[in-house]
Amino acid sequence: MKVRLLKDEDKDILEKLFFQTVRQVCLGDYTKTQVEAWAPENRDMKKWYNSFKGKIVFVAEENKIILGFGELEPSGHIDRFYIASEHVGKGIGKIIYKNIEEEARSKNLNKLYLEASITAKAFFERMGFKTLREQTVTASGVNMNNFVMEKIL
Numbered sequence: 001m002k003v004r005l006l007k008d009e010d011k012d013i014l015e016k017l018f019f020q021t022v023r024q025v026c027l028g029d030y031t032k033t034q035v036e037a038w039a040p041e042n043r044d045m046k047k048w049y050n051s052f053k054g055k056i057v058f059v060a061e062e063n064k065i066i067l068g069f070g071e072l073e074p075s076g077h078i079d080r081f082y083i084a085s086e087h088v089g090k091g092i093g094k095i096i097y098k099n100i101e102e103e104a105r106s107k108n109l110n111k112l113y114l115e116a117s118i119t120a121k122a123f124f125e126r127m128g129f130k131t132l133r134e135q136t137v138t139a140s141g142v143n144m145n146n147f148v149m150e151k152i153l
Helices: 008-028 032-038 045-050 092-106 118-126
Strands: 002-005 056-062 065-072 078-083 111-117 130-139 142-152
Touching (some): 002 092, 008 045, 008 065, 008 078, 008 118, 032 130, 032 142, 056 092, 065 092, 078 111, 092 111, 111 118, 118 130
Antiparallel strands (some): 065 078, 111 142, 130 142
């Protein structure tokens, strides 16, 4: 497996990976209505493509198959961080995260922060993040809870 930076041709694959992971993995922690609002069937693909601008996106792949991705914004915010549902729990997230943290340190960022789903919270705790607070967010008019977390570097 290797971790590399995003290529334009990855964006459709990442959308499918995001959709399948939310719909399959997160269903254990969120209702069907919540995961459908979070990952809707008919996504605005132009908005999806544009959402990568200004971010450093690390992509894990093996044998030309994308296994996961994670995004770092210049502020130290980790936005999307998803592992393909069939590869969750195999250490891929840890490898992507290490690349994100190394990049943040190289840019002299003093902290990383994110909003973790219920599903991802334990993973980020293992990576050294602390929970600041639980919050309710709205996606497509549906409320769901997540956790504001940070890690001081």
